[in-house]
Amino acid sequence: xxxxxxxxxxxxxxxxxxKIKKLWTVAGILGIVTAVEFIIAFTMPHGxxxxxxxVALTIVKAGYIVLExxxxxxxxxxxxxxxxxxxxxxxxxxxxxxxxxxxxxDVR
Numbered sequence: 001x002x003x004x005x006x007x008x009x010x011x012x013x014x015x016x017x018x019k020i021k022k023l024w025t026v027a028g029i030l031g032i033v034t035a036v037e038f039i040i041a042f043t044m045p046h047g048x049x050x051x052x053x054x055v056a057l058t059i060v061k062a063g064y065i066v067l068e069x070x071x072x073x074x075x076x077x078x079x080x081x082x083x084x085x086x087x088x089x090x091x092x093x094x095x096x097x098x099x100x101x102x103x104x105x106d107v108r
Contacts, residue, residue, distance in 0.1 A: 026068050033061050055091060062087065 037057050044050045063084050067073040072080045 026064075029064065030061060033057055033064075051095075055095065059084075059088060059091065 037054065040050060040053050040057075044053075063080075066083060067080065072083070
């Protein structure tokens with residue numbers, strides 16, 4: 001068995017400009033949402049509104065990442081919601097537990 005490289009070649013495909021544009025669009029949207037989070041972090045005073053905005057923006061970013069990078073945007077919508085809704089409820093549960101834990105510690 002002869003292993004010669006006489007017929008070996010590498011074919012380079014041209015870049016898919018549509019996919020590259022879509023990638024930059026996704027990066028831009030995530031960058032804008034992150035910039036809004038930074039503006040909120042450094043301009044708003046601490047409080048419930050700031051926390052709510054951070055949680056909401058985090059859910060928005062997570063949902064967008066799931067839609068784009070896991071390709072759920074092109075699947076059935078019920079699949080997307082079956083992933084996103086439990087995540088929202090888990091975040092809500094964690095916030096409720098922290099709030100209740102702080103209330104209990106204030107009573108004692």
